Amino acid sequence: MNDTNDLLATVVDFGSSSVKSGHSGESTPRVFLNSSVGVKAKNGKLDSGENGLVFTSKNHEILTDIGGAPASTLLMNPYGGGDDIDLTNGGDSLMTKIFDLSMSEMFQDSSSVSDHPLLFIDRCSSSPDQRTKLAEILFESCKIPALFLGRDAVMSCYACGRSTGVVVDVGGSSTTVTPVFEGWAESSLRSPVGGNFMDDHFLSILDKKAGKPVLPRYLAKVDSSKRSKLINDADPSYHAYMRMVTGRYAKEIIAKVASFGYSPTSPSHETLIKQTYALPDGTSVDIGTERYDTGEVLFGHESVARSELVHDTFGSSDPIQNLVCDAVFACPRDHQASLLSTVVLSGGGSCIPGIVDRLRLETENIIHAHTPGWRVKVLAPATTERRICSWLGGSIVASLSGFTENWVTKKEYDEQGAAGILRKCP
Numbered sequence: 001m002n003d004t005n006d007l008l009a010t011v012v013d014f015g016s017s018s019v020k021s022g023h024s025g026e027s028t029p030r031v032f033l034n035s036s037v038g039v040k041a042k043n044g045k046l047d048s049g050e051n052g053l054v055f056t057s058k059n060h061e062i063l064t065d066i067g068g069a070p071a072s073t074l075l076m077n078p079y080g081g082g083d084d085i086d087l088t089n090g091g092d093s094l095m096t097k098i099f100d101l102s103m104s105e106m107f108q109d110s111s112s113v114s115d116h117p118l119l120f121i122d123r124c125s126s127s128p129d130q131r132t133k134l135a136e137i138l139f140e141s142c143k144i145p146a147l148f149l150g151r152d153a154v155m156s157c158y159a160c161g162r163s164t165g166v167v168v169d170v171g172g173s174s175t176t177v178t179p180v181f182e183g184w185a186e187s188s189l190r191s192p193v194g195g196n197f198m199d200d201h202f203l204s205i206l207d208k209k210a211g212k213p214v215l216p217r218y219l220a221k222v223d224s225s226k227r228s229k230l231i232n233d234a235d236p237s238y239h240a241y242m243r244m245v246t247g248r249y250a251k252e253i254i255a256k257v258a259s260f261g262y263s264p265t266s267p268s269h270e271t272l273i274k275q276t277y278a279l280p281d282g283t284s285v286d287i288g289t290e291r292y293d294t295g296e297v298l299f300g301h302e303s304v305a306r307s308e309l310v311h312d313t314f315g316s317s318d319p320i321q322n323l324v325c326d327a328v329f330a331c332p333r334d335h336q337a338s339l340l341s342t343v344v345l346s347g348g349g350s351c352i353p354g355i356v357d358r359l360r361l362e363t364e365n366i367i368h369a370h371t372p373g374w375r376v377k378v379l380a381p382a383t384t385e386r387r388i389c390s391w392l393g394g395s396i397v398a399s400l401s402g403f404t405e406n407w408v409t410k411k412e413y414d415e416q417g418a419a420g421i422l423r424k425c426p
């Protein structure tokens, strides 16, 4: 490898919904890859171990075009529904395979991966063991020449030109709130209500409107006499995913947050013009005030937050304004005002219209009960940047000339192992 000074770095944000990969110094990732992929056995039969399927890249083929894959395809996600990438039970080889696929789309020549240092965006909550294991996989299996593990919330702050702020990241699997003070991440708080949850919630609205479960795309255009066989043959993971994305497409177009509070009976909401949405099978449904319900789940509005869906799935979930206040109040008193004056919105789920004013309003309502003088400011980059905020921060940081000394080179890794990683990427 040439000197790390001379080279563009590769920046990868390996999220639970999508993997964003690109070059440092650029304003958008070159490649977006779905993190859920189809897994097909090369010998035609998937072998289940005692603890479920153990993925081995040697025996399995990865299908990235889920919509185009047969319905019998098993879908897997390296997060496996957890907070961190599952690096056990074959999850490491699944992660490696998806990483390799991203790199082969980015570089014509896969050997280029070994020519560029990698800034890998990691969760703030990731443990030292998780970071060490991640580094081992990236150096040993992915053959990278140098690494920096950047904390996601810190990178999101940098993307907004700040080193202090409270980052509210509404991602796929969850919403995470992390105070960052002068470039150091404090303890995060997390709610399971993220983009996937909102997708399912919006899907339940569509089901109610349609008066029956909405048919996902793979069933919608099929003759009704063939549907039950197709559903029987479909893998449950495939069917559930295709239903979820049906909710997702509609949510991204229609869902909104009521900027200044919500009441289903408020006159302004009652007179709202209904929006017509075409379901995959061609039937149309009219969405009125329901377009606000999904966003309300984030803010814990009583009638919505106590809906069956939230209870069935999680029991309860903290509204984001409470997460912001609790996370800030856990920080030293003299940091609190500056944290609240920079609440940074990040992640795809935070692109829902109306969220900026509402988050400020709800957070101020709590804060002013204690400290009336304090102001809450929400910093929200344009949605094109907000959905890639942590990737963008990584891209900026890795392109700074002074960043060179932060890379952990393969040589350092070989000599110092985990200690070198944890020292340079705290």
Ligand SMILES: Nc1ncnc2c1ncn2[C@@H]1O[C@H](COP(=O)(O)OP(=O)(O)OP(=O)(O)O)[C@@H](O)[C@H]1O
Pocket: 014, 015, 016, 017, 018, 019, 169, 170, 171, 172, 173, 174, 194, 195, 196, 199, 248, 251, 252, 346, 347, 348, 349, 350, 351, 352, 353, 383, 387
């Ligand atoms: N314009 C939009 N409006 C509403 N939601 C959106 C919009 N764009 C993307 N999303 C949602 O963002 C979510 C994915 O967010 P993001 O890409 O930040 O997740 P991730 O980083 O892969 O996941 P995680 O943070 O859990 O690792 C999806 O649920 C998607 O529907």
